[in-house]
Amino acid sequence: MALIETCNLEKRYDVGESVVRALDDVSVRIRAGEFVSVMGPSGSGKSTFMNMIGCLDVPSAGRYLLDGIDTGLLGPDELAEIRNRKIGFVFQGFNLLARTTALENVQVPLLYSAQRPKDFRDRAVSALKLLGLENRLDHHPNQLSGGQQQRVAIARALVNDAPLLLADEPTGNLDTKTGIEIMELFVRLNEEKKITIVLVTHEADIAACSRRIIRFLDGRIVSDQVN
Amino acid sequence: MKINLASTIKISLRALRVNKMRSALTMLGIIIGVAAVITMLAVGKGARTKIAEQISAVGSNLIIVLPGSTTAGGIRLASGSFQNLTRADADAIRNECSAVQTTAPVLNGGVQVVYGNQNWATTVYGTDENMLEVRDWTLAAGRNFYEQEIRSAAKVCILGQTVAESLFGNDDPLDKAIRIKKVAFTVIGVLNTKGQSMIGMDQDDIIYVPVTSAQRNLFGRWFAGSIRTIMVKAVNTQALERAEDQIRELLRQRHRLAPGQEDDFTVRNLTQMMQMAEQASKVMALLLAAVAGVSLLVGGIGIMNIMLVSVTERTREIGIRMAVGAKTWDIRTQFIIEALILSLIGGLIGVLLGIAAARMLSFFAEWTVSFSLVSILISFGFSGIVGIFFGFYPAYKASLMNPIDALRHE
Ligand SMILES: Nc1ncnc2c1ncn2[C@@H]1O[C@H](COP(=O)(O)OP(=O)(O)OP(=O)(O)O)[C@@H](O)[C@H]1O
Ligand SMILES: [Mg+2]
Numbered sequence: 241m242a243l244i245e246t247c248n249l250e251k252r253y254d255v256g257e258s259v260v261r262a263l264d265d266v267s268v269r270i271r272a273g274e275f276v277s278v279m280g281p282s283g284s285g286k287s288t289f290m291n292m293i294g295c296l297d298v299p300s301a302g303r304y305l306l307d308g309i310d311t312g313l314l315g316p317d318e319l320a321e322i323r324n325r326k327i328g329f330v331f332q333g334f335n336l337l338a339r340t341t342a343l344e345n346v347q348v349p350l351l352y353s354a355q356r357p358k359d360f361r362d363r364a365v366s367a368l369k370l371l372g373l374e375n376r377l378d379h380h381p382n383q384l385s386g387g388q389q390q391r392v393a394i395a396r397a398l399v400n401d402a403p404l405l406l407a408d409e410p411t412g413n414l415d416t417k418t419g420i421e422i423m424e425l426f427v428r429l430n431e432e433k434k435i436t437i438v439l440v441t442h443e444a445d446i447a448a449c450s451r452r453i454i455r456f457l458d459g460r461i462v463s464d465q466v467n
Numbered sequence: 468m469k470i471n472l473a474s475t476i477k478i479s480l481r482a483l484r485v486n487k488m489r490s491a492l493t494m495l496g497i498i499i500g501v502a503a504v505i506t507m508l509a510v511g512k513g514a515r516t517k518i519a520e521q522i523s524a525v526g527s528n529l530i531i532v533l534p535g536s537t538t539a540g541g542i543r544l545a546s547g548s549f550q551n552l553t554r555a556d557a558d559a560i561r562n563e564c565s566a567v568q569t570t571a572p573v574l575n576g577g578v579q580v581v582y583g584n585q586n587w588a589t590t591v592y593g594t595d596e597n598m599l600e601v602r603d604w605t606l607a608a609g610r611n612f613y614e615q616e617i618r619s620a621a622k623v624c625i626l627g628q629t630v631a632e633s634l635f636g637n638d639d640p641l642d643k644a645i646r647i648k649k650v651a652f653t654v655i656g657v658l659n660t661k662g663q664s665m666i667g668m669d670q671d672d673i674i675y676v677p678v679t680s681a682q683r684n685l686f687g688r689w690f691a692g693s694i695r696t697i698m699v700k701a702v703n704t705q706a707l708e709r710a711e712d713q714i715r716e717l718l719r720q721r722h723r724l725a726p727g728q729e730d731d732f733t734v735r736n737l738t739q740m741m742q743m744a745e746q747a748s749k750v751m752a753l754l755l756a757a758v759a760g761v762s763l764l765v766g767g768i769g770i771m772n773i774m775l776v777s778v779t780e781r782t783r784e785i786g787i788r789m790a791v792g793a794k795t796w797d798i799r800t801q802f803i804i805e806a807l808i809l810s811l812i813g814g815l816i817g818v819l820l821g822i823a824a825a826r827m828l829s830f831f832a833e834w835t836v837s838f839s840l841v842s843i844l845i846s847f848g849f850s851g852i853v854g855i856f857f858g859f860y861p862a863y864k865a866s867l868m869n870p871i872d873a874l875r876h877e
Contacts (some may be wrong), residue, residue: 291871294790296790296870296871296874297870297871316794316795316869317794317795317796320789320792320793320794320795321792321794323789323790323791323792323870324791324792325792329790329791331790331874335783335786335787335790335874336787337784337787337788338784339481339485340481348787348788348791349791349792351471351474352788352791352792352793352794352797353792357471357474396791400792
């Protein structure tokens with residue numbers, strides 16, 4: 241059974257008179273353990289797709305089954321729980337809490353989990369260590385470089401040990417070397433922990449790390465090929 | 468319910484610290500509201516306590532009978548012009564009215580008293596041995612009149628505290644002779660202190676002498692046996708009205724008034740009058756507290772206003788929290804707790820300020836104030852309720868947001 245299955249997914253935006261089809265008839269299946277890259281020009285609907293499969297947004301039409309569950313039938317609290325337990329999401333714009341330290345930012349998903357708080361700090365620290373930020377624990381986002389903020393956002397997505405990692409241009413702000421290090425981390429997570437990864441990227445050598453590439457154009461999938 | 472409280476409180480405190488001035492101003496509304504409630508309750512309760520004290524000081528279940536009728540317009544003719552109440556009337560009321568516990572006659576007047584080289588102007592009340600019972604008054608020293616002293620018009624007297632202190636200072640007044648209108652009276656007792664009356668008169672500025680002696684030695688122009696007032700103590704509060712009716716009926720009979728003829732005396736129920744005063748002060752206190760409550764309400768609206776602003780400002784934060792798993796309840800509790808912290812800190816400061824303000828009133832304006840732990844807890848609790856109530860809508864609004872829209876908020 242597929243972990244992610246979308247059927248004729250569609251997302252329309254009415255802007256004034258015109259209608260924007262950010263997603264148009266998107267049907268795709270991603271099995272557990274896959275490592276998928278999503279590519280396409282700017283405005284082609286990649287982020288919209290990621291938001292949709294990350295249970296952050298709801299489609300205008302079509303269905304989305306996550307782990308066999310039709311998410312269209314779930315209420316806001318059930319979706320929140322899925323986001324918390326099953327999905328780690330790296331936003332294109334980082335979306336870190338201002339005036340909050342890196343360490344606390346990474347702990348936020350844990351606060352909303354049903355787990356006991358005693359090891360929250362340790363888990364957040366080890367997630368930040370994984371991304372090489374062990375000496376930036378108490379920095380606020382505005383005291384971090386763009387690449388460091390991006391890595392805090394990745395640490396936050398990893399802290400809950402979610403089986404699905406969705407990353408919207410996770411290396412966009414990183415130099416090539418750091419970008420490749422992050423990609424090596426993702427590959428390792430995918431191989432060792434069997435974490436399913438879907439990531440958006442513009443760079444071919446980043447996409448080359450994955451096993452499958454889905455290309456978007458004007459809200460449609462134009463190619464879906466195994467690497 | 469899964470989000471842990473400690474971190475929620477930490478988040479809220481941080482949010483409130485970010486806008487220190489704004490948080491302080493919002494709290495100010497609650498501070499003023501709670502302080503006003505506390506002060507007004509203290510002042511109101513103080514006034515009631517004072518009136519209650521006065522009622523018990525006058526003597527409870529008291530009725531007074533005065534000579535002369537109340538005219539249709541409610542104006543009583545000068546009582547000095549009537550001498551139609553007698554000691555016999557007082558005795559008859561005591562003996563024949565079942566609702567009456569006891570009575571005491573009063574024949575009073577202002578006098579000058581002298582002891583050694585000390586001089587004092589006061590009021591002498593000619594009465595009998597029942598007066599202390601009528602007025603629920605006890606002796607600090609010495610004894611009450613003997614019945615025999617009333618009959619024989621003995622020149623003995625009982626002093627109020629003020630008179631005793633003015634004439635004798637620290638000396639023992641008992642068995643000393645004082646001169647009332649140049650007539651020597653022996654002090655046989657000293658009364659305990661009663662304090663001020665409701666109209667602010669010093670009730671301890673008083674001398675009791677046998678009514679017979681007063682008539683014979685001090686107020687000679689009064690006919691023997693006629694008196695100025697009869698003080699009546701009813702058996703209990705419920706019996707007051709019955710006692711009044713019985714007294715009226717008995718006196719009409721004794722004064723041989725034909726049916727339809729107007730009373731030649733007036734019966735007044737002191738307790739009722741004071742209970743009315745107490746009622747009035749209760750209403751007043753409630754009104755004050757209501758006004759104060761309104762200001763607390765306004766403070767609450769201030770909280771709601773700021774929380775709404777805060778929710779709008781922090782839309783992105785809400786979106787981020789929702790995106791990583793915060794549920795409706797988590798977002799809601801966070802904002803409610805924030806409102807609650809605002810209102811409870813405000814409430815705490817308000818309680819302290821209110822107590823201080825009431826203390827100042829009692830110190831500078833000499834108002835009687837009285838705090839009760841209950842009223843303080845209630846106003847503090849009420850500030851918490853205000854916080855929850857007015858925090859709820861903004862929190863509810865925040866919790867209904869859709870994560871993606873909240874994240875895109877500018
Ligand atoms: N809230 C919205 N209202 C109207 N149109 C929107 C909205 N969000 C996205 N769109 C439109 O949907 C289309 C797809 O947007 P999306 O963010 O998915 O692009 P993208 O592929 O992620 O682009 P990029 O590579 O620049 O991030 C765009 O044309 C955009 O204008
Ligand atoms: Mg995008």
